[in-house]
Amino acid sequence: MNQQIYVQCRKCKSSFPYNTYVITCPDCGHGWLDAFYPSPAQSFTSGAAPANLWRYREHLPLHHAENIVSLGEGWTPLLHAKQLGSQIGHAHIYLKDERQNPTGSFKDRQASIAISMMKEAGIREAVVSSVGNVAIAYAAYAARAGIKLWIFVPEGIPDEKVRETAVYGPYIIKIPGTYDQTKQAAANYAKEHNLFLDRGIKGIAAKEAMKTIAYEIAEQLGEPGLWQAPDWYLQSVSGGLGPVGVVKGFQELKEWGLVNKIPQLGCFQVDGCAPMVNAFEQKRPFAEPIRHPHTNIITLTTGDPGEAYEVLFELMTQHGGEMASVSDGEAYQALHTLARTEGISVEPATAVAIAGLIKFINQGIIRPDETVVVNCSGHTMPVSEHILLNHPPRQSETQGSYFEQPEPV
Ligand SMILES: Cc1ncc(COP(=O)(O)O)c(C=O)c1O
Numbered sequence: 174m175n176q177q178i179y180v181q182c183r184k185c186k187s188s189f190p191y192n193t194y195v196i197t198c199p200d201c202g203h204g205w206l207d208a209f210y211p212s213p214a215q216s217f218t219s220g221a222a223p224a225n226l227w228r229y230r231e232h233l234p235l236h237h238a239e240n241i242v243s244l245g246e247g248w249t250p251l252l253h254a255k256q257l258g259s260q261i262g263h264a265h266i267y268l269k270d271e272r273q274n275p276t277g278s279f280k281d282r283q284a285s286i287a288i289s290m291m292k293e294a295g296i297r298e299a300v301v302s303s304v305g306n307v308a309i310a311y312a313a314y315a316a317r318a319g320i321k322l323w324i325f326v327p328e329g330i331p332d333e334k335v336r337e338t339a340v341y342g343p344y345i346i347k348i349p350g351t352y353d354q355t356k357q358a359a360a361n362y363a364k365e366h367n368l369f370l371d372r373g374i375k376g377i378a379a380k381e382a383m384k385t386i387a388y389e390i391a392e393q394l395g396e397p398g399l400w401q402a403p404d405w406y407l408q409s410v411s412g413g414l415g416p417v418g419v420v421k422g423f424q425e426l427k428e429w430g431l432v433n434k435i436p437q438l439g440c441f442q443v444d445g446c447a448p449m450v451n452a453f454e455q456k457r458p459f460a461e462p463i464r465h466p467h468t469n470i471i472t473l474t475t476g477d478p479g480e481a482y483e484v485l486f487e488l489m490t491q492h493g494g495e496m497a498s499v500s501d502g503e504a505y506q507a508l509h510t511l512a513r514t515e516g517i518s519v520e521p522a523t524a525v526a527i528a529g530l531i532k533f534i535n536q537g538i539i540r541p542d543e544t545v546v547v548n549c550s551g552h553t554m555p556v557s558e559h560i561l562l563n564h565p566p567r568q569s570e571t572q573g574s575y576f577e578q579p580e581p582v
């Protein structure tokens with residue numbers, strides 16, 4: 174049994190003990206809820222913890238260990254990127270290799286916690302929407318838990334991702350529209366059929382999952398009993414879940430005296446779908462939706478971030494940080510730079526963060542003495558056709574120039 178967990182509503186701030194899967198605030202009906210834990214558990218820094226995210230079980234929203242649905246997610250390596258660093262002129266770059274999660278992306282953390290919570294609440298059938306990685310991750314974990322899953326995806330996502338999702342046996346519904354329209358279709362379907370709808374960033378599971386990235390970074394950068402926060406946490410963003418959860422994690426650690434600072438955030442979007450960056454550059458706390466995203470990097474096409482941007486704006490105003498957008502071409506170039514310097518092959522959506530890292534170092538936004546952690550959020554594997562741009566591999570003597578000017582995929 175876990176320590177007592179509480180839930181707080183973002184809007185009216187009322188809080189109540191967390192007993193079962195809550196969906197909206199019982200006082201005002203608002204949908205953005207956060208879990209909190211009154212104190213750090215005794216065992217927080219003990220060395221005997223399992224090598225997955227459930228090492229932090231006492232700070233996760235699950236009451237009974239028998240409900241854990243795990244494939245070994247989390248506790249991914251934190252790699253010092255020396256070669257990339259020497260190429261782009263920065264000595265303190267670390268890569269959180271989230272590709273090494275069971276289905277190849279950081280969304281496995283979210284799937285493990287969300288599906289475990291569903292299991293604990295007795296939910297047998299659920300609806301989720303995704304641009305690919307959540308679909309794959311949830312399909313795998315739902316299969317393991319024996320939960321029937323309806324997954325809504327926009328039609329533009331790579332076939333490889335749909336096939337990878339389908340292997341696990343969920344129902345997949347392709348929506349001829351944008352990701353935002355897909356989310357709406359999923360919500361409508363859940364309502365019509367009275368099914369549980371995964372609420373993504375608004376719900377408790379997703380943010381609690383992403384905060385484990387912060388715990389791990391602090392534990393891995395530091396030493397036993399002396400955890401350490403980096404100066405920067407960098408990620409490509411679509412809905413904004415990763416950075417929101419990661420800051421929550423560092424806030425908790427700071428409150429409990431386990432780290433002495435909260436990193437600044439570097440958040441990156443693609444030029445063709447950058448509603449958060451547009452708003453942030455004008456210092457506006459609300460984002461104007463992008464109705465027609467124009468990019469081949471479908472993974473990052475949340476056109477209407479809604480409340481997530483408001484939260485991110487508040488967090489970045491409080492703790493510092495910058496946002497920027499990069500072109501698809503810059504992302505593809507960064508993808509190959511990373512692969513060739515560090516042996517790490519990320520998907521284009523992740524490469525957006527590498528392109529952003531290069532940009533911030535060149536612009537002096539990240540100072541030479543600052544420690545940077547970049548989330549290597551997903552593997553190239555389920556997007557292989559897009560990575561190679563439908564061409565056969567090239568001869569070694571001409572290596573280098575081939576990917577400079579990627580064609581549209
Ligand atoms: C590989 C990858 N990177 C980055 C993101 C952006 O994540 P978020 O904005 O939800 O933190 C996603 C979202 O699906 C993703 O799949």
Ligand SMILES: [Zn+2]
Nearest residue numbers: 182185198201
């Ligand atoms: Zn409320």
